[in-house]
Amino acid sequence: MCGVIGLFHAGEEDVFPDAVNGLFQMQHRGQDACGIALADGRIVRHHKGIGHVREVFPSRPLPDFSGFVATGHVRYPTQGDNRVRNTQPHVVSTLRGTNLALSSNGDLTNYHTVRARLEEKGVDFLGTNDAELILKFIAWEHLEGGCSLLEAIRRMQREVRGAYSATLVTGDALYAIRDPWALRPLCFGTSGVLHVVASETPALDIARVDLVDEVGAGEVVHFGREGITRHPHPDVASVRHGSPVPAHCIFEHVYFSRPDSIAFGERVYDVRRRIGAWLARHEDEAIDVVVPVPDSSNAIALGYAHESGVPFEFGLIRNHYVGRTFIHPDQARRDDGVKQKFNPLRSVFKGRRVALVDDSIVRGTTLRKLTRMVRAAGAAEVHLRIGSPVTRHSCFYGVDTPDAEALIGSRMDEAGICAHLTADSLRYISVEGLREAAAGDGHFCMACFTGEYPEPVREQKASK
Numbered sequence: 421m422c423g424v425i426g427l428f429h430a431g432e433e434d435v436f437p438d439a440v441n442g443l444f445q446m447q448h449r450g451q452d453a454c455g456i457a458l459a460d461g462r463i464v465r466h467h468k469g470i471g472h473v474r475e476v477f478p479s480r481p482l483p484d485f486s487g488f489v490a491t492g493h494v495r496y497p498t499q500g501d502n503r504v505r506n507t508q509p510h511v512v513s514t515l516r517g518t519n520l521a522l523s524s525n526g527d528l529t530n531y532h533t534v535r536a537r538l539e540e541k542g543v544d545f546l547g548t549n550d551a552e553l554i555l556k557f558i559a560w561e562h563l564e565g566g567c568s569l570l571e572a573i574r575r576m577q578r579e580v581r582g583a584y585s586a587t588l589v590t591g592d593a594l595y596a597i598r599d600p601w602a603l604r605p606l607c608f609g610t611s612g613v614l615h616v617v618a619s620e621t622p623a624l625d626i627a628r629v630d631l632v633d634e635v636g637a638g639e640v641v642h643f644g645r646e647g648i649t650r651h652p653h654p655d656v657a658s659v660r661h662g663s664p665v666p667a668h669c670i671f672e673h674v675y676f677s678r679p680d681s682i683a684f685g686e687r688v689y690d691v692r693r694r695i696g697a698w699l700a701r702h703e704d705e706a707i708d709v710v711v712p713v714p715d716s717s718n719a720i721a722l723g724y725a726h727e728s729g730v731p732f733e734f735g736l737i738r739n740h741y742v743g744r745t746f747i748h749p750d751q752a753r754r755d756d757g758v759k760q761k762f763n764p765l766r767s768v769f770k771g772r773r774v775a776l777v778d779d780s781i782v783r784g785t786t787l788r789k790l791t792r793m794v795r796a797a798g799a800a801e802v803h804l805r806i807g808s809p810v811t812r813h814s815c816f817y818g819v820d821t822p823d824a825e826a827l828i829g830s831r832m833d834e835a836g837i838c839a840h841l842t843a844d845s846l847r848y849i850s851v852e853g854l855r856e857a858a859a860g861d862g863h864f865c866m867a868c869f870t871g872e873y874p875e876p877v878r879e880q881k882a883s884k
């Protein structure tokens with residue numbers, strides 16, 4: 421999870437308001453903390469805190485908190501505790517006055533190995549966050565190793581494994597950096613004078629800039645007074661251990677990204693509609709009404725309804741002030757959230773055979789409660805239709821799925837899951853069905869379903 425933004429204004433106008441607005445458009449990617457670092461040609465200033473964007477930035481934190489270059493972040497803590505020291509952007513200052521600030525989305529898989537190597541060289545760490553490691557690696561190579569910033573980034577890309585979509589600010593320039601697998605999304609756009617880099621395209625839309633492209637796998641894009649300069653990775657396959665293709669996180673399409681985002685070349689809304697159509701084409705039960713678990717399943721259920729001709733209804737009314745249940749880091753908050761989040765419309769369910777559509781099943785606790793809720797509201801039958809394959813494996817790339825033992829799909833077969841959820845039937849989309857619906861270049865990470873990670877994962881998920 422997490423969302424990043426980067427901004428550069430060629431006319432040297434203040435980008436603070438656009439940074440706040442852009443982060444607010446990505447609030448769904450992280451609700452625990454946020455921050456912004458700004459530069460005005462020389463100095464990098466930063467402000468960060470625990471809370472939502474509008475809480476941490478109700479207004480400009482200081483009268484002179486302004487600049488024409490910025491990096492910003494909304495945080496969901498997949499690793500490193502939720503203290504300000506682990507919130508982003510991270511900043512490096514030296515006696516020589518060179519300041520760098522960096523925000524990143526994604527988890528590294530060899531954090532401990534690289535950190536130990538840096539500590540041997542005398543590098544200090546304030547927290548346990550991956551972005552701090554990336555920044556300090558680059559800073560050390562650039563400032564102590566004496567190489568250019570681009571070369572320092574290339575050295576980091578050769579050593580560091582895992583997922584990172586990052587924005588880096590110097591005094592007067594912005595860099596967008598993406599890992600060689602292009603696991604997490606990162607795109608950029610421009611109005612001609614304002615350049616914006618972001619995890620999701622609605623952050624570009626709100627700044628009224630046009631989408632140019634995604635940052636490529638392993639690519640570094642430089643935004644400076646001379647314009648936009650793209651640096652494709654010179655040998656991206658080698659840093660992917662010979663793999664010719666990237667591995668985009670399929671869960672961005674299934675769940676994380678907003679439906680109005682364009683991720684990996686496809687509009688997320690369209691992908692979700694196609695997922696729903698696949699589920700409809702593989703339906704073998706008589707269904708009277710299709711109902712989404714809002715909001716991330718709305719477009720999937722709509723696609724199902726259009727393909728099948730079955731009426732679509734909003735049967736579960738969501739309290740929008742509860743937030744996402746999945747996104748809360750602990751079980752107690754998740755349980756509380758489910759109870760308060762949904763209320764069933766009896767008139768939709770009474771006596772009907774319901775296809776209840778959800779995007780995924782992680783632990784199964786939410787869907788079990790919802791299935792019972794729908795039945796108690798009068799449904800004659802409850803058929804669960806799931807917009808992703810069985811989630812059996814943990815994610816090591818920045819998505820806070822639990823350890824495998826906590827995943828219901830790793831402990832039970834589909835019949836067992838169906839019985840546990842108290843449903844009349846259960847169907848998941850297949851891996852190939854999902855790949856087809858996601859379209860794009862077809863190169864996706866699907867490791868949480870297949871266990872085939874883009875590269876060997878040596879360090880344990882719980883070790884950071």
Ligand code: SF4
Pocket residue numbers: 603668669670671672814815816817818819865866867868869
């Ligand atoms: S393991 Fe799953 S959640 Fe993690 S990057 Fe791969 S597809 Fe995405």
